[in-house]
Ligand SMILES: Nc1ncnc2c1ncn2[C@@H]1O[C@H](COP(=O)(O)OP(=O)(O)OP(=O)(O)O)[C@@H](O)[C@H]1O
């Protein structure tokens with residue numbers, strides 16, 4: 001019952017703050033419109049997915065793999081991807097860099113190495129997605145091979161012949177994001193991450209406000225206070241994220257794909273991650289430190305995670321940095337759902353979100369339990 | 377007489393620092409118990425242990441006969457704390473503040489509403505219940521701070537310097553509220569830096585210094601400690617800190633303290649040493665403006681016992 005009281009109080013306080021509305025609703029929607037229209041030309045210039053060209057080199061000696069690979073090639077060629085085998089002496093990476101190919105794949109017995117074009121990020125993402133599916137199949141098959149070569153071979157060949165790789169990712173050759181679609185997603189997830197700011201003041205705010213004293217003096221367990229606050233904070237931030245999502249979808253007509261349940265699940269886990277990250281920060285740092293870390297983290301993570309423009313994944317500092325941004329995996333996951341119509345494409349993002357969230361929550365609970373007077 | 381609060385050999389350490397040192401005291405039902413001590417004496421630390429905000433290092437605290445650590449919920453239900461720092465939400469109305477905190481004590485529905493209104497009415501904020509505290513004066517915030525502590529009708533109300541930094545009107549209002557709460561059957565622990573306040577409303581007083589109770593009793597009992605004591609105030613022209621060691625050496629002098637341009641000297645009453653004191657000051661080339669002997673009050677008691685002033 002007290003959990004409920006505390007959660008409701010948290011939600012009410014947030015709804016009352018005009019700044020929160022500006023920050024969590026107006027800002028992302030305005031940015032969405034501005035970036036979405038200002039950069040629409042840049043997005044229209046990118047090639048259609050139908051123009052995808054894959055260069056490959058096959059070093060494999062394993063017959064199963066190469067049979068599978070050829071079936072795979074045939075299948076994706078039918079979907080409109082141009083596939084070219086690299087001649088001896090061709091520098092595949094260079095070919096991609098020169099924008100002659102969307103991606104370069106080196107197939108060996110150990111797996112597939114893929115080098116995607118940054119100039120056609122969507123195309124190369126899709127190629128990478130298809131290759132991943134193939135690689136999964138292949139390792140499945142090779143695992144099976146040790147038991148029964150016949151079945152393994154069958155798996156690969158049938159798979160190829162039935163276009164199953166492709167169907168699994170259900171490629172829509174002409175589907176590509178307009179800039180408003182991209183920023184609808186990027187801004188929504190950015191606002192989800194901003195939940196950490198709100199969360200980092202959940203307890204530190206009570207501390208500066210001295211109201212922590214009253215909470216601690218009341219006959220309410222630390223656990224109830226903690227749970228109530230975390231629930232309240234998650235609900236209110238999820239609310240903001242969902243409003244941004246809905247406005248972008250119904251007012252701005254942004255494309256969010258066909259799997260809304262999965263999209264919302266990704267957003268929910270992202271908010272949970274952001275809330276627990278904020279909590280963790282509030283127990284690790286004090287006062288100005290909390291504010292500084294919040295600012296730096298949200299800015300760097302937004303930038304590196306592709307909130308302002310898609311990040312070139314071909315290497316370099318930013319693409320390295322982007323691996324540490326929750327927005328990177330969340331956005332990649334959502335792109336999988338939306339543009340390859342693959343609802344399972346976001347499981348990696350969801351797993352990452354949930355794992356980090358769990359770690360930070362455990363850390364916070366531990367600190368609250370141990371700290372004398374918890375947050376006085 | 378039954379004890380609302382029993383503190384037995386209570387110790388609180390912060391690392392190696394002993395903030396409360398083997399303190400024992402009892403607060404009886406119906407008392408307004410004054411807790412006097414200079415900055416850092418350990419008043420808030422003691423209070424915070426009573427209110428379960430700090431863990432007890434050693435010793436025990438019993439509320440209404442029950443150990444507060446073993447019966448934490450019971451203890452918390454029966455205590456209302458008015459913290460030294462104002463502890464309210466600025467973004468919630470006065471009414472919502474009181475209702476939220478009272479709600480944490482299990483009050484619900486119409487009872488919650490009644491008690492919330494009653495508490496606001498009690499501190500004179502009945503007509504401000506829909507206003508936000510950010511527009512309140514210091515005195516009004518202090519009053520709201522009290523309302524938040526009493527809506528659940530605790531048996532023991534602990535007030536940690538509830539009158540700091542407010543106008544005389546609010547102060548009087550608060551002092552009257554304390555008396556009224558007491559008349560309604562609440563036992564009160566009251567800490568303050570203002571000796572006059574404590575003298576005015578407290579029925580019993582403990583003087584705390586360095587985490588220890590160094591004197592305890594009614595104000596008459598405390599003043600009895602100093603019947604053989606006199607306090608002399610010497611007005612001087614400068615407010616520069618002076619070296620007053622020589623004065624302390626004079627026979628009969630028990631405490632010397634300079635407070636801006638007044639030197640306060642506590643001395644044994646039966647020794648006539650005023651001449652020697654003045655001679656010493658003249659020798660030290662201190663320009664004297666006035667000399668007066670004070671009627672002994674709690675301030676004298678405090679000065680005598682601790683050698684320090686209550687306020688810095
Ligand atoms: N959390 C803490 N950690 C370390 N030392 C502390 C802590 N809280 C209080 N102290 C120290 O314990 C001593 C007693 O502090 P306390 O706040 O109880 O004094 P007080 O009598 O209430 O003083 P004041 O009149 O200034 O409110 C002080 O020296 C203070 O610095």
Ligand SMILES: [Mg+2]
Pocket residue numbers: 419420421460536
């Ligand atoms: Mg204090």
